[in-house]
Amino acid sequence: MAIHKSLSLAFLLFFLPFLSSHATSSFATAGLPEAEALLKWKASLSPAQALHSWSLPAANASTNAISPCKWTGISCNSLGSVTEISLPTAGLQGKIDNLSFPSFRNLVHLNLSGNTVTGTIPTHIGTLHKLMSLDLSANKISGSIPVEIGNLVNLNELVLSINHLDGSIPSTLGNLSMLTILYLFKNQISGSIPSTLGNLTKLTVLYLLQNQISGSIPPELGNLTSLNKLALNQNNLIGPIPPALGNLRNLTILSLPSNQISGSIPLEIGNLMNLKEIDMSFNPLIGSIPPTFGNLTKLTFFVPYLLSIILFLASRNDKHDKSF
Incomplete structure (x- = not known):
């Protein structure tokens, strides 16, 4: 041994x-x-x-x-x-x-x-x-x-902002179930927002501003209940604001200005109790501010109808000039 x-x-x-x-x-x-x-x-x-x-x-x-x-x-x-x-x-x-x-x-x-x-x-x-x-x-x-x-x-x-990207947002981004931040702003992206982005339930920030995105805001974005900031401004979006956005109870910033969004502001936006900033300016919105906005006690910045106000003042000035 x-x-x-x-x-x-x-x-x-x-x-x-x-x-x-x-x-x-x-x-x-x-x-x-x-x-x-x-x-x-x-x-x-x-x-x-x-x-x-x-x-x-x-x-x-x-x-x-x-x-x-x-x-x-x-x-x-x-x-x-x-x-x-x-x-x-x-x-x-x-x-x-x-x-x-x-x-x-x-x-x-x-x-x-x-x-x-x-x-x-x-x-x-x-x-x-x-x-x-x-x-x-x-x-x-x-x-x-x-x-x-x-x-x-x-x-x-996924941060691809401030480039020269074009084409549409791939629907396959909806497969990224672990995604928390999606920055695609300041590009030349066109096409519509894919409804599959509604699968990104862990997303906290979605910035698609300053592109050439068209079509309507998909109601599926209302599934993003972890979302804290949503910025879709300076695009070519049309149609109404989906009432489903009222499900985004963690949202603090909602930025939609400089599009062609129409219709009235949904009552459901008043459910977003954590909202601090809303900008819907430079859109052809109609109707009055919903009474449910009284629930938004954290709101510090709200611009709903700036475009309408500017057009109204411009038309008055134009009539005044023609009277002379």
């Missing part, structure tokens, strides 16, 4: 260095394909000081030493795989299309906001199934929002 134990110990001591070397090698090479993808993207960009650390090791270094985990804006997990690319306002200039998203299967956070990134959002962004936040705001990205973004079912935040 003693001889058996001695042999086992000798065997372990002999192979331990090899096992340790293999483990170290596996850790070091985990980020190798990701490093290659990042370096390829860097080569397509205009020189940026923020990416100075993105470089290969010395010529005499082992291939196993290549790891992006200490590069600026890059974070990794314990296995050396990239989980975060965060480069806001880093002076990046180049196309987002040239970044190989399928190389980053474990990516959780991607933030390229506040740069001069151009091109279109590639469809293979839909392969980032672990992604929880995506922020591409304040760039010059064009084209439409790919339907494949609807595959990112773990997404909490």
